[in-house]
Amino acid sequence: MxxxxxxxxxxxxxxxxxxxxxxxxxxHCLLKGxxxxxxxxxxxxxxxxxRDDNGQISAVIWKGRCRVPDGIKDxxxxxxxxxxxxYPARGxxxxxxxxIEPIQRIGALEQQKQELLTQLRQEGILDRPRKTLPLxxxxxxxxxxxxxxxxxxxxQLSQSRWPGIRTTVVGVTVQGDRAVQEIVRGLAVARNxxxxxxxxxxxxxxxxxxxVGRGGGSPEDLWAFxxxxxxxSIAAMPVPVISAVGHESDILVSDLVADxxxxxxxxxxxxxxxxxxxxxxYLTDCEDRMMQGSLRQFNDTRQKLQQLTLRLQLAxxxxxxxxxxxxxxxxxxxQQKTTSALQHHQQRLAVLGQALHISHPKRVLxxxxxxxxxxxxxxxxxxxxxxxxxxxxxxxxxxxxDANIDNIRQREEKT
Amino acid sequence: xxxxxxxxxLRRLEAIVAELERGGMDLEATLERFEExxxxxxxxxxxxxxxxxxxxxxxxxxxxxxxDEAKKE
Numbered sequence: 001m002x003x004x005x006x007x008x009x010x011x012x013x014x015x016x017x018x019x020x021x022x023x024x025x026x027x028h029c030l031l032k033g034x035x036x037x038x039x040x041x042x043x044x045x046x047x048x049x050x051r052d053d054n055g056q057i058s059a060v061i062w063k064g065r066c067r068v069p070d071g072i073k074d075x076x077x078x079x080x081x082x083x084x085x086x087y088p089a090r091g092x093x094x095x096x097x098x099x100i101e102p103i104q105r106i107g108a109l110e111q112q113k114q115e116l117l118t119q120l121r122q123e124g125i126l127d128r129p130r131k132t133l134p135l136x137x138x139x140x141x142x143x144x145x146x147x148x149x150x151x152x153x154x155x156q157l158s159q160s161r162w163p164g165i166r167t168t169v170v171g172v173t174v175q176g177d178r179a180v181q182e183i184v185r186g187l188a189v190a191r192n193x194x195x196x197x198x199x200x201x202x203x204x205x206x207x208x209x210x211x212v213g214r215g216g217g218s219p220e221d222l223w224a225f226x227x228x229x230x231x232x233s234i235a236a237m238p239v240p241v242i243s244a245v246g247h248e249s250d251i252l253v254s255d256l257v258a259d260x261x262x263x264x265x266x267x268x269x270x271x272x273x274x275x276x277x278x279x280x281x282y283l284t285d286c287e288d289r290m291m292q293g294s295l296r297q298f299n300d301t302r303q304k305l306q307q308l309t310l311r312l313q314l315a316x317x318x319x320x321x322x323x324x325x326x327x328x329x330x331x332x333x334x335q336q337k338t339t340s341a342l343q344h345h346q347q348r349l350a351v352l353g354q355a356l357h358i359s360h361p362k363r364v365l366x367x368x369x370x371x372x373x374x375x376x377x378x379x380x381x382x383x384x385x386x387x388x389x390x391x392x393x394x395x396x397x398x399x400x401x402d403a404n405i406d407n408i409r410q411r412e413e414k415t
Numbered sequence: 416x417x418x419x420x421x422x423x424x425l426r427r428l429e430a431i432v433a434e435l436e437r438g439g440m441d442l443e444a445t446l447e448r449f450e451e452x453x454x455x456x457x458x459x460x461x462x463x464x465x466x467x468x469x470x471x472x473x474x475x476x477x478x479x480x481x482x483d484e485a486k487k488e
Contacts, residue, residue, distance in 0.1 A: 003458075007451045011436055028439070106418065133482075134421065134422065135422055135425065136423065136466055138462075138465075138468075139468070146474050146475075155470070155472075159470075162466065164467045164468070165466050165467065165468070166466060166467060166468025166469065166470075167468075167470045167471070168471040168473065168478070169444055169470070169471065169472045169473060170473060170474075170478040171472070171473065171478075172475045173472045173475075173476060182475055185475055185479065186475055186478070189475070189478045189479060189482055192482040192485075193482065198482060198485045198486060201485040201486075201488040202481070202485045204468060205468075221427075239452045276463075278424040279463070280463070283456065283459055283460060286428055286429065286432050286452075286456065287456055289435075289436060290428075290431065290432050290435055290449065290452045290453075290456070292436070293432060293434075293435025293438070294435050294445055294448070294449045296436075296438060297438060297440055297442075297445040297475050298445065299436060300438060301441070301442045301445070395486075
């Protein structure tokens with residue numbers, strides 16, 4: 001009769017373990033439950049049970065295989081990603097934890113973010129003056145996810161805007177436990193590349209613009225950019241930093257701290273790299289305008305010079321003509337003034353003449369008066385000097401007659 | 416030349432162009448501005464070349480090693 005060979009239990013357990021592990025349904029399960037019997041060991045491993053009202057399973061976090069969030073304790077509701085395993089030594093079924101997050105973690109993180117923002121505002125970091133971007137970077141450093149789609153987009157865009165622009169990419173981990181540390185180290189590389197002596201030794205211009213960011217993801221994925229160490233690294237950067245995390249709607253602490261916030265990684269490239277053709281065209285335009293402006297100036301000056309020369313050449317004859325005109329004007333003036341003076345005198349003479357005419361003795365005689373003239377031909381204007389028997393001549397208007405003086409009667413003078 | 420000084424150069428160039436376009440300058444001033452503007456233009460154009468360089472796509476440890484190496488020199 002065929003005997004059934006007994007299977008050694010250890011072999012059985014090992015085979016069972018292999019079957020368990022080969023089933024994909026047992027791998028990387030996402031579980032929700034409550035922590036109980038949380039026991040961190042000195043070895044660095046942590047053991048606990050994940051339970052709810054309907055069942056429970058043992059769980060282990062191997063040292064260094066998964067980051068353990070602070071503050072986990074019994075009763076905490078958590079999300080666990082882990083794979084089923086059988087611990088052969090004790091035949092114990094357990095979940096080997098790959099990731100563990102407290103369920104209210106995001107709410108708590110949000111609160112931490114707000115506290116951090118308050119702190120940064122109090123320190124004046126949020127309100128500090130921002131550095132302005134250069135016209136174009138001579139050495140752009142990009143700190144982002146290594147081999148990420150966001151990086152590929154940025155490189156493609158930057159090469160199309162300015163082919164051959166000098167860029168150093170520092171590929172880091174942008175999510176998970178190591179993200180914060182790596183982003184901070186990536187920024188430190190950028191800061192070093194800004195240092196004159198290091199840039200010189202690498203034979204490149206010092207880094208003058210930094211883009212730090214990543215493509216879109218869940219709030220948890222982006223969370224590193226909400227943390228203090230990253231924020232402080234960005235704020236302390238000696239060159240302008242562009243924060244470009246996720247999509248338009250994601251606003252992270254890094255965005256609020258950076259010198260420039262770009263809505264997406266591609267937008268960051270647009271912010272700091274101009275279209276080289278536009279730039280060249282602008283310089284050419286400046287050159288043309290400068291040429292044109294200078295030429296016009298030269299022409300203006302030449303024209304002015306020509307005008308001056310012309311005026312200079314014409315100056316002597318022009319001067320004579322002017323003198324002649326001046327003389328003519330003077331002559332005219334003189335004639336005019338003389339004429340009017342003459343007329344004035346003539347008029348005056350006429351008036352005077354008329355006056356004279358009226359007062360002429362003859363005119364008086366015409367009115368019936370006579371004029372006595374003595375023998376010396378002098379007009380007799382008084383009885384004094386007359387003597388009896390004297391002969392005087394009486395002048396009439398139309399002749400004269402001699403007369404003898406008979407009587408002299410002098411009127412007494414009134415005193 | 417730092418970036419700030421580069422921006423200054425471009426601003427100065429723009430000012431000179433505007434001045435020359437406005438006109439009303441004497442010959443000497445025109446020549447002076449033209450000469451200065453030409454030098455600034457040359458500077459701006461040569462600066463463009465400085466932006467050209469290699470793309471270094473490094474992982475963090477490589478980048479850190481590069482910087483450390485440079486520090487030693």
